Amino acid sequence: MLKKIYKKIMYPFLRVLYKPILDEVRENSVDKATLWGIEMLLRKEFMAKYKILSPQKSIEFLCEKRGSFIRLGDGDLPILCDKGGGMHKFSTTLKERLMFALDSANRLNIPIGINVNLVKNVALKDSGFFYACEYLNAYGAIKYLPNDRVYFDGVALRYSPMDFYVLDSKIQNGGGGRSKIAESKLCKN
C-alpha cells in the first residue's frame, strides 16, 4: 500500500528528473552481438554448475521415462526471489509451497526443466538493460536447485521455432528498442 502511494506521488517527478539519464541509456542500448556476448557470460556464470540436457536429449529423456515432469519457467523464478511473476501475485505461502514442491520433486526424482535463456527479452523492452538486471535477480533464484542432478531444457517446451523467428522479425522491423532509436536518429538528421 505504502509502495503504491510512493509510486503515485514520486514517479511523475522522478520520470522528469531521470529523463536525460534514461534517454542516454536507451540511446546506448546494446546490439544483438553484445546481447549474445552477455548471454554467454551469464550462462557461464549461472548455468555452468548445472548439468542441463540439450533440447533433443531432453525430449528423448522425457519420452523414455514417461513419468511426471515440471518446468521452471520465467514466471516461477521471480516468485522464488520474492517477486510476482507470470500470472501469479507474490505471496510467502506461494513461495513456500513452490519450494516444497521443488524439494519434493528432487526427492521423488521428478525431472525438472530450466529455461537456459537469460537475456532473451532484453530487446523487446525499450529500457532493455534494466530489464536484463531484473531478469538476473530472478535467475539468482536457481540457487534453490541442487547442482548434483540432471535437468532438462525447458525452452523446448516453452518456445517453438516460430517464436524465435517472430521475435527476430520484430527486432528487424522496428519492434525492438534499438531500431526505434535508429529511426528517431534518422528523422532528426
Add this chain to the structure above:
Amino acid sequence: MGGGAEAKSQNLNSAKINKIAESINPNADSANNAKFAESINPNADSANLLDLAKNPHFYFDDSFGRRVFEDYLEILINPIKSLWRWKKVVVVEGFNSYFGVYNDLLDSASEVIRLNSYPPFDAFSKIDEILGDVMRVARKYEKDEICFIVALGASAKILCVELAMRGYIAYDMGNMSISYDCIIHKKDRKLIDTLNLQKEYILML
C-alpha cells in the same frame, strides 16, 4: 506481338520486384531498390515472391520453413504426443487457456476431460479447490489409464508434484500448445491468445 507481350510482362515483373524491394527496405532510394531487386533472383516467380515478401511471419511455402516445421514435428511434437497415446487426458487450465483446442496435440488420447473453470490470473488462491476437483476426477479411473496436463503457471508445479506423490502422472507443459498454435496458424503469440474461436468444451464437473 509475342515479343511485345513478353516485354510487357518483364516490365510488370520488374515493377513487382521493385515493390518487394521497397517493402523490404523502404528507406533506400529507387536506384538502390533497383539494384536490390536485381540481386533477388530475377527468374523467380514474381507473384510468389511478392506474397512471401509481404508476409512478415513464417513462410510455409519456403523450403527452409517447411524443413524446420517437419523437424519440429519429428523431434518435439510427435514424441510428446506419444506420452498420452491411448490414455485419458485431464487438462487442468484457466478459462482463457486452450490447451490442444486449436491443434492436434491431444488427438492421440482416448478421451480428453477439461477442468477449465479456474481463474487465469493467480490460480494459487484456489489451489485447494483445484486439487479437490482434480482428485474427484482422478478417483474415477485407474492410475495407469489416466494422465494430467496442468497449465496453471506456478500453481502447476505444486499440482503436478501433489499428483505425482499420489501416484498419478502429471505433466507441466502450459506453453507448449500455444507455441504449436503459433506455428500452425502462422500467428503471433498475442494473436493466438485472442483467437478464442472454439468455445465448446467437455466439462465433467
